[in-house]
Amino acid sequence: MHRGGRGFGHGHGRGFGGRHRDDDEGRGPRRRMFDSGELRLVLLKLIADEPRHGYDLIRQIEELTSGAYAPSPGVIYPTLTLLGDMGQIEAQQSDGAKKLFAITPEGQVELDASKDVVDALIARLTAFGEERQRTDSASVRRAMGNLKQVLLNRLGQRDLDDATLHAVVALIDEAAQKIERL
Template sequence: MHRGGRGFGHGGGFGRGFGGRHGHDDDGRGRRRRMFDGGELRLVLLKLIADEPRHGYDLIRRIEELTGGAYAPSPGVIYPTLTLLDDMGLIEAADSDGAKKLFAITAAGRVELEANQGAIEALIARLTEVGDERQRTDSASVRRAMGNLKAVLMNRLGDRDLEEATLHDIVALIDEAAQKIERL
């Protein structure tokens, strides 16, 4: 039922950095890598719709939840993919109370899910890993401490009577803290 391309379940991962360390989320040339390759987004959407019928924005929110807020696909990516899945006969519009179109999986969609179960499990695991990494590196206590440091620095550095020796002491303290954190 697939029309050309690399097909579902084929292709690479998210690329370097999504879920990686030290903020390297580019392709080595300073450009951000795409979160999904080939048919990966189609598989994720198909799985989420199989879990329960969903609207487009529900799918966006669910992916954002899985990644801990690190990634939310745009409507300009989601809706064309939903149209493609519908054209392929893998999902269909279901009865909906409101104006939003609710999508449900078809029998052909379930067959496609079964055929790509391993790839789908890997995709969901990677999305969850991105969320877990985000949770580890973006905790509220770290953000609070960074904000506190910034406020203290701005206040202290704004002092017109700040002596050069004090400024050097501040720089030394920041460098020392950075080195200690790096060694953790």
């Protein structure tokens, strides 16, 4: 089960209400959640906080984003392999088949050298989650869906004249202005 975020991000993600896609309902591609090397630093930080399994890392990122984004195992595990190859993490003995990863002294040096970047990344994930919480209420989604359906039905009618179309546009603009002023 993968959850994640609309907004920005690749991987298996669900956004502010639905499954993440690169082309979300025709509005164009979204920004990637992590640029080159950023996921590696986030994982290193989370592992430095406490040794973790791969799935725990996915859940922790999902928690930071309030469920808006969760990287796929296909992104997490190769990054963990890279961190291991770089000598920045190592697998520890663990109960069961899951590997428990811990930071190495080399990894701590890298993390310390990248502290400002890491802090900004964690802040970005947290802000992303806070944004989701503000915009993902069920009543707002219901109202937006209702408006969308009414618009599709009304605008799809063949007898729609220019005056009615302009009236619809004016109502939408008025609603947007009133919401903005709240």
